[in-house]
Amino acid sequence: MKKRNPVSITILAVLLIIIVAYYLFVQNFTYLTSPLFWGTVFICVIIVMIQNSIGDLVENQKFLKLSEAEKSAYLEEKSKPYFKALYESAFKKQSVSEEKDILIDHGFDGIMELDNQLPKWWLGLFYFGCAFCAIYMASFWLTDFAHPVKEYDDEYKMQTAAVAEYMKNVPQATLETAVFSEDNVEAGKEVFQTNCVTCHGEGGRGGIGPNLTDKYWINQPEKTLFKNVFWMVENGSPNNPTMQAWGKNGVVSGNDIQNVAAYVYHINQEQPPITVAEGGAAPQGTEAHWEK
Numbered sequence: 001m002k003k004r005n006p007v008s009i010t011i012l013a014v015l016l017i018i019i020v021a022y023y024l025f026v027q028n029f030t031y032l033t034s035p036l037f038w039g040t041v042f043i044c045v046i047i048v049m050i051q052n053s054i055g056d057l058v059e060n061q062k063f064l065k066l067s068e069a070e071k072s073a074y075l076e077e078k079s080k081p082y083f084k085a086l087y088e089s090a091f092k093k094q095s096v097s098e099e100k101d102i103l104i105d106h107g108f109d110g111i112m113e114l115d116n117q118l119p120k121w122w123l124g125l126f127y128f129g130c131a132f133c134a135i136y137m138a139s140f141w142l143t144d145f146a147h148p149v150k151e152y153d154d155e156y157k158m159q160t161a162a163v164a165e166y167m168k169n170v171p172q173a174t175l176e177t178a179v180f181s182e183d184n185v186e187a188g189k190e191v192f193q194t195n196c197v198t199c200h201g202e203g204g205r206g207g208i209g210p211n212l213t214d215k216y217w218i219n220q221p222e223k224t225l226f227k228n229v230f231w232m233v234e235n236g237s238p239n240n241p242t243m244q245a246w247g248k249n250g251v252v253s254g255n256d257i258q259n260v261a262a263y264v265y266h267i268n269q270e271q272p273p274i275t276v277a278e279g280g281a282a283p284q285g286t287e288a289h290w291e292k
C-alpha cells in the first residue's frame with residue numbers, strides 16, 4: 001500500500017501554486033490583502049482537508065485487508081519522518097534481487113533492458129515543469145504577463161516619464177541667459193529639421209515662413225540676431241499666428257531654443273545667403289543692422 005503525503009505538505013504545495021498563479025495574473029503582490037485571494041486559499045484548504053479525510057477512510061479500509069506482515073511493514077514505513085522518506089525514495093535504486101522483476105523481455109547480445117523507475121527528483125521536476133507551463137501559458141494568453149509588447153510599452157512610458165522629469169528639473173536657457181555657442185549649431189540643426197523646416201525650407205531658404213539666411217527681417221524686437229531669433233521662437237510672431245510661440249506653448253524647451261537660435265545665427269552670419277536664384281524665398285521686411 002502506498003504511503004500518503006501528510007496533509008500539511010499538500011496544503012503548503014497548494015498554497016505555493018495559488019501564490020504563483022495569482023502573481024502571474026496580477027503581476028505584483030498587492031493581491032495578498034485581497035479578500036478574493038484569501039477566499040481562494042480558504043476554499044482550497046477546505047477541499048484539501050476533505051480530500052485528506054476521504055483518503056484516511058480509504059486507507060483504513062485498505063489497511064484492514066492487509067496481512068499481518070504487510071501491516072507492520074506499512075506501519076514502519078509510515079513512522080519514518082516525511083522528508084527522510086522523501087529523500088531516500090528520491091535516490092532509491094533497485095537491488096540486484098529486484099532486477100529480475102523489472103527485466104524487460106528483450107535484449108541484444110546478452111545486454112538486457114531493465115524497466116527502471118524514473119528517479120523521484122526527476123519526476124518531481126517534470127511535474128513541476130508541466131504545472132508551471134500550464135499556468136504560464138494561461139497567464140500569457142489571458143493576461144499581460146510576460147508580454148514583450150506590453151513590457152516594451154511600460155518601459156517606454158517609464159523612460160519618457162524619466163526624460164520629462166529630467167527636462168523639468170534641468171535649468172533651461174531664457175532670453176536673458178541664452179548665449180550663442182558654436183557647439184550648439186549641430187543640435188540646433190536637428191531642432192530645426194524637426195520643427196521648422198516645413199515652413200522655413202531646407203537650410204532656412206524660406207517657404208511659408210521667411211527666408212532666414214538673408215539680411216531682411218520682418219520682426220526685429222531685439223538688437224542682436226541671436227537674441228532676435230530666440231525672442232521669435234519663444235514668443236512667436238506678434239502679427240502672424242502661423243509662426244507660433246514655440247517656447248511659451250511648451251513645444252520647444254529653452255535649451256532647444258538656444259540651440260536652434262545658434263543654428264539660425266550660423267546659417268545667417270556664417271554662411272552666404274540663399275538667394276532667389278538659388279531657390280531661396282524673396283526678402284521680406286526691412287534690412288536689419290544687428291549689433292554684434
Ligand code: HEC
Nearest residue numbers: 195196199208209210217218219229232237240242243260
Ligand atoms: C507653420 C509654419 C512655421 C513654422 C513651423 C515655423 N515658422 Fe517661423 N515663421 C513663420 C512665418 C509665417 C513667419 C513670418 C511671421 C510674420 O510675418 O511676422 C515666421 C517668422 C520666423 C522668424 C522671424 C523672421 C522674420 O523675418 O521676422 C524666425 C526667426 C522664425 N520664424 C524662426 C522659426 C524657427 C526657429 C522655427 C522652428 C522652431 C519656426 N520658425 C517654425 C512660419 C513658421
